[in-house]
């Protein structure tokens with residue numbers, strides 16, 4: 001089996017990249033008056049402007065050629081048809097079905113799953129409404145004031161991020177999240193929560209994840225201490241695929257919201273895992289979120305590759321990392337409400353594509369798994385933008401900018417917009433030594449003082465970015481944004497020929513944690529000398545503290 005890196009499409013791109021490395025993005029603009037509009041793709045007001053990438057029409061054609069060579073359209077159709085894409089676990093990747101419209105038919109491994117999806121959604125809606133309206137009462141007859149989701153990874157990042165993004169629409173009980181097994185997180189909440197008015201949602205696809213189960217048992221003990229076992233059915237619900245474990249924990253089957261093994265954890269916020277979102281913002285907003293994602297799905301499945309937003313986003317990433325050899329992917333939303341977006345995106349991208357073997361198990365001989373990081377603008381400008389502008393490696397940036405800001409504070413939004421656009425322009429244009437000299441002469445510097453100052457003030461420029469404009473940050477556009485990045489991740493995996501839907505890489509650490517726990521219990525767990533020494537230090541340290 002020859003590697004994609006040996007294929008004709010890849011080789012053509014490789015040679016083309018050698019040529020384009022000599023180019024300036026600004027010169028590409030000089031030669032093409034229509035570049036800004038021609039290198040923009042639009043869906044329902046969402047505009048992906050990729051004109052500030054170091055690429056020309058020929059390069060784009062070659063990238064699309066690579067996508068065709070890799071049968072991208074075929075893979076998209078196979079995902080939409082619910083085929084078993086995740087071969088190592090024998091599962092489909094059915095997250096698009098979770099946002100399918102009522103009355104539509106969507107198959108996963110040959111079964112129409114829409115009746116089951118909508119049946120759970122109806123139960124979620126009804127339950128959320130009961131909690132929100134105050135009809136659902138705790139053991140003392142009082143209404144629910146605080147809801148705590150206990151979950152980690154995909155059972156935490158998605159709902160936490162959406163809850164944060166839609167905070168301005170929150171009109172239900174307060175929603176909190178506990179993910180870390182570090183007792184500091186849950187103890188901080190238990191200090192002030194009222195057991196009679198708190199609802200716990202235990203969210204775990206497997207219902208066996210150590211951190212989640214530890215936190216869930218701590219919450220359960222706390223409630224039982226205050227109100228006895230009988231209170232559990234009024235205060236604990238579960239979102240999971242594992243009915244048996246839920247019952248063993250003591251949660252009523254009637255309080256279980258089901259999802260299925262064809263929903264990957266990092267793609268699960270659209271399923272029962274979204275229950276905390278529903279309770280926070282209500283079923284109507286949740287429906288809008290799903291509708292936005294559905295619009296992106298339909299676009300992804302039906303738009304031609306050259307106008308397909310997720311496809312373009314992924315191909316440009318491939319261009320930057322596999323052909324121009326740039327460093328990492330930076331994502332900077334100029335929207336405070338998207339503060340949790342990066343965490344969600346990191347799991348999505350790095351758990352999906354953090355692999356070095358192809359679907360067939362062959363080692364790859366090209367880069368995969370691009371490290372993705374970022375923070376909200378404008379804060380990020382005051383943290384890591386120095387290295388984006390003048391550091392030795394180029395890190396392409398996705399700027400994400402809602403076109404509307406906070407009502408009544410429009411002048412804040414003007415400044416936000418100005419900063420966002422200025423950063424991408426600065427990355428592209430840079431500043432030449434001649435420009436720096438002129439500037440310094442204007443400030444009265446000359447001779448050696450001037451020359452020694454120059455290198456520190458030069459910006460190489462030619463640093464690529466995308467700008468993604470959203471009409472506004474509402475539930476609909478958020479849904480579309482999240483689905484855009486989900487599909488981007490999938491497209492990358494198709495080009496790289498890897499399975500984006502398993503995550504064996506997290507298993508070894510989990511197994512070894514069990515060994516370390518056994519060793520802490522005094523058993524011989526066959527640990528390595530370094531771990532044994534560290535454990536001894538920790539034992540001594542904790543004794544000193546006691």
Ligand SMILES: O=P(O)(O)OC[C@H]1O[C@H](O)[C@H](O)[C@@H](O)[C@@H]1O
Nearest residue numbers: 153154155204205206209265506
């Ligand atoms: O939802 P759970 O079964 O508790 O799993 C939570 C998380 O566990 C692991 O970290 C997996 O790699 C993630 O994909 C998953 O989201």
